[in-house]
Each structure stands twice: as structure tokens, then as C-alpha cells.
Amino acid sequence: MPVRPDPSFSESLSGDHRRVFYEGHRSIALFMILVVFLSPFAGLYVANLFGTVLGVILSVAAFYFTPYVWLKIAG
Numbered sequence: 177m178p179v180r181p182d183p184s185f186s187e188s189l190s191g192d193h194r195r196v197f198y199e200g201h202r203s204i205a206l207f208m209i210l211v212v213f214l215s216p217f218a219g220l221y222v223a224n225l226f227g228t229v230l231g232v233i234l235s236v237a238a239f240y241f242t243p244y245v246w247l248k249i250a251g
Contacts, residue, residue: 212239
């Protein structure tokens with residue numbers, strides 16, 4: 177299933193769309209792995225427990241919204 181160049185917002189949140197996007201963009205997938213795992217630690221370093229929670233929330237949001245934003249900017 178190829179990635180549509182202009183998906184709707186709800187389509188971009190589907191698991192299949194995210195999987196296809198990250199399989200097609202390996203460098204972005206590796207960057208997102210780093211973001212997802214390191215954001216909570218950066219938040220812990222900067223702002224203790226509140227920063228950790230914020231880091232988790234932001235990393236999950238980045239994981240879900242990156243395919244949509246990338247295709248809107250690059251496409």
C-alpha cells in the first residue's frame with residue numbers, strides 16, 4: 177500500500193498509514209525512535225517528573241503527527 181501524497185488528517189493517524197510511511201522513510205523512522213526514547217530523559221533532566229510526563233506526551237504526539245506533517249510540508 178503506497179503512501180498517498182495528500183492524506184486527510186484522520187487517514188494519517190491510522191496505524192497502516194504510519195507503518196507504510198515509516199517503512200518508506202527509514203531515516204525519519206530512526207530519528208523518531210531516538211525522539212520517542214530520549215524525550216522523557218531530556219524532560220527528566222530539565223524539569224523532573226513534570227518534564228518526564230511532558231516528554232512522553234510530546235514524543236507520542238511527534239510519532240503520530242510526523243507522517244502527516246512531513247507529507248504536507250514535503251508534498
